[in-house]
Amino acid sequence: MTVGMRVGLVCPYAWDVPGGVQQHVGDLADALTGMGHEVSVLAPVGEADTDLPDHLVPAGRPVPVPYNGSVARVSFGPRTAARVRRWIDDGAFDVLHIHEPSAPSVSLLSCWAADGPMVATFHTSNPRSRAMSAGSGALRSAMEKINARVAVSEAARRTLVEHLGGDAVLIPNGVSVRRFAHADPLPGWPGDGGSLAFLGRLDEPRKGLATLLEAFALLASGRPGLRVLVAGPGDPGPALESVPADLRDRVVLLGRLDDADKVRAYHSADVFCAPNLGGESFGIVLTEAMSAGAAIVASDIPAFASVLDGGGAGELFRAGDPAHLAERVGVLLDDPARRARLGAAARRAVRAYDWETVAAEIVRVYETVLMWGGAPAAGVRLDSGPRASALLRRGVG
Secondary structure, three states, X not given: OOOOOEEEEEOOXXXXXXXXXXXXXHHHHHHHHHOOOEEEEEEOOOOOOOOOOOOEEEOOOOEEEEEOOEEEEEOOOHHHHXXXXXXXXXXXXXXXXXXXXXXXXXXXXXXXXXXXXXXXXXXXXXXXXXXXXXXXXXXXXXXXXXXXXXXXXXXXXXXXXXXXXXXXXXXXXOEOHHHHHOOOOOOOOOOOOOEEEEEOOOOOHHHOHHHHHHHHHHHHOOOOOOEEEEEOOOOOHHHHOOOOHHHHHHEEEEEOOOHHHHHHHHOOOOEXXXXXXXXXXXXXXXXXXXXXXXXXXXXXXXXXXXXOHHHOOOEEEOOOOHHXXXXXXXXXXXXXXXXXXXXXXXXXXXXXXXXXXXXXXXHHHHHHHHHOOOOOOOOEEOOOOXXXXXXXXXXXX
């Protein structure tokens, strides 16, 4: 293994706003540092008083842009471009690792500004993206400079192939299994009457909170002690409209949790629910819950079904169907032995996503790119683990 590499990681989205890409980049930076590499991260930062890690370099203030059922906070323009060029010049990186290189933010600017060995990771699952389709020609000049492509899931790989062509090594998102494995529940949880948990943005419809609360309303009349723990940023008002007024005191809103309490939340319910409607390329929330040994009920969107081993590591229900969700949750609430079996299966399945494994696979991609002197490594096979396609291609034509 190559040791002591200087690695530049580029995150296109605002660092001070929680998100899957930001978390992935931050955890990867920590994992690479633990392996003995020197890491610098470039990302937009909105709040001047944000407590930033030592390796984080602010790239400029972000602006919100609606995208893929969410809001992407990105940074672009001449001033940001100058900061990107200066960071690349000062960093003298052995490898530049750009996340979401097609995002109109510091990632795309980095592609245009850099000339050395470059790896890109694609996170987005959006096969009908009009923005990517319309911009594919303009993006091609940037994509041609990338030496190796990584996709975090099959859904992300399909989005890449459809809009930009080529292929990618499949390496999943990572999770720090040990961080989530053990924790005391939050005070008063899970309780005696049964409890459910949801973690995610409350005001993004695609996260499915409304579906979960409709399912809760169906279950609650026959289960007088049943409660729902809801954690995450955003306004829950629209989703709460489906809950009858006499049941709303059993929906406990905790807001955004710090890292320690987030871990405790995964250990605070009988059933963890991931009711997302779509637009997910992976499922970090699932791997965190799996690390905690939670009994999971998740929508059957392709990304979630893949992470949960087709239902072997958690129950699946028809996405957007609150009655089916209520049915599957009810079965688990009434069967503690099945909950325990699913939790144990989840702990086994999540080992493949541990950062120790995932970071090692990513480093092998770096090493292959450097071995080929930064040239596109077409046809080179990598031993990148069972989930990788193990084929690096330039893939731009």
